[in-house]
Amino acid sequence: MIKNAKDFKFEILKKDKKTRARLGRITTAHGVIETPSFVPVGTKATVKGLTPQDLIEAEVQILFGNTYHLHLRPGEDIVKDFGGLAKFMSWNKPTITDSGGFQVFSLGQVTMKLTEEGEGTEVKLVKIKDEGVMFRSHIDGSEHMFTPEISIDIQKKLGADLILAFDECAPHPSSHDYARDAMERTHKWAIRSLEASKLKQYHPWQQALYGIIQGGVYKDLREESAKFISKLDFEGIAIGGVSVGESKREMRQAIDWSYPFLPEDKPRHLLGIGEVDDIFDVIERGMDTFDCVIPTRFGRYGIVFVDQSIGNSENRFRIDLNKTIFAKDKGPISKDCLCYVCQNFTRGYIHHLFRAQELLAYRLASYHNMFFINNLVRQIRDALRDDKFSEMKKSWLK
Numbered sequence: 600m601i602k603n604a605k606d607f608k609f610e611i612l613k614k615d616k617k618t619r620a621r622l623g624r625i626t627t628a629h630g631v632i633e634t635p636s637f638v639p640v641g642t643k644a645t646v647k648g649l650t651p652q653d654l655i656e657a658e659v660q661i662l663f664g665n666t667y668h669l670h671l672r673p674g675e676d677i678v679k680d681f682g683g684l685a686k687f688m689s690w691n692k693p694t695i696t697d698s699g700g701f702q703v704f705s706l707g708q709v710t711m712k713l714t715e716e717g718e719g720t721e722v723k724l725v726k727i728k729d730e731g732v733m734f735r736s737h738i739d740g741s742e743h744m745f746t747p748e749i750s751i752d753i754q755k756k757l758g759a760d761l762i763l764a765f766d767e768c769a770p771h772p773s774s775h776d777y778a779r780d781a782m783e784r785t786h787k788w789a790i791r792s793l794e795a796s797k798l799k800q801y802h803p804w805q806q807a808l809y810g811i812i813q814g815g816v817y818k819d820l821r822e823e824s825a826k827f828i829s830k831l832d833f834e835g836i837a838i839g840g841v842s843v844g845e846s847k848r849e850m851r852q853a854i855d856w857s858y859p860f861l862p863e864d865k866p867r868h869l870l871g872i873g874e875v876d877d878i879f880d881v882i883e884r885g886m887d888t889f890d891c892v893i894p895t896r897f898g899r900y901g902i903v904f905v906d907q908s909i910g911n912s913e914n915r916f917r918i919d920l921n922k923t924i925f926a927k928d929k930g931p932i933s934k935d936c937l938c939y940v941c942q943n944f945t946r947g948y949i950h951h952l953f954r955a956q957e958l959l960a961y962r963l964a965s966y967h968n969m970f971f972i973n974n975l976v977r978q979i980r981d982a983l984r985d986d987k988f989s990e991m992k993k994s995w996l997k
Contacts, residue, residue, distance in 0.1 A: 607807040609866045615988050619885035622983040627693045627760035628804030632660045635882045637976045638890035643668045644688040647895045648965045651690050657970040663890045666699035671736050675756035683758025695761035698750045703732050704768045747791035758802040764792035766811040768840050778815035782824050785813045807834035812857050816849045821856035829860050837868040854884045875916040879992045894972050898965030901953045905933045925950040938970035
């Protein structure tokens, strides 16, 4: 493990001649991330159903932890005492944590019934102020406060290599006025997050801070936010608010509107995408890393990725193994996949496991999906290295 004051470095190794795609490398205290890279989500210090060894076999380079959930359980002080998130979960590779803002604000319109303080009493879970956000735990109704300073302090204790500034993720749909208010709060909190990042350090490695661009589905706000965040002294830039109800078209627009103002020498992270066509689109638009829960979430429902387009819909690279059509199918999930699951099990067997509600079903499907997506992104890196990215995209999305 590197223990220098400056562990973080980003290098651009090659740029695609036909698109904005680029091949790069992020160096952190816990290892190197070859970009573009998919970032699996390990919300509560675990990627659901998979072990760290499974993730290594799937060529995962970095994991995403959730500040909100880890703060509520087990608590950032416990994680700190174990030596940080990577050591706590026996991952020993790079990690990134979000600010907690997405989870806090996604509960903004939710109410819950308190069982101890008043049976049947409806309580709004979130109260937003310029100072920060007061919210109630979805676990027990206890009250908590997140401010930029608190969010950064929690993330410092968690010890992730990459951490995110506290932001307000406006729900979709939001009016232009509300989206502007949320964006302006995000900008003020970005400055406070930067200041907070200079305070107490709990681990001996550098934690690189990313600023977050917001602005909803509005071009003028996205451009304004991209200009503002890009001028601040962040080590990286993230584009937020494109995974909470927006369409694929709106997601692409958010990137395109932000792109002209993004610094060339900083890594770019997109929050919340993970399907095959989305991956090609965001890499083509210059994104370096991107996270999503899709591989394991789909896996738990029996939805698995395949390497041949099925029909012309947006779902063309996935099949549902719950369907009876697969009951007698003796082929692997995906014919060209080299993962352990595809080399040893059939669609028919895994279909049986899902119908029987056997736990192994969720594990095998999740393992395959994780391997499939990371293998796809590795192939994209190879294509970029060989100046064949456009040809590869065309062959996949024909």
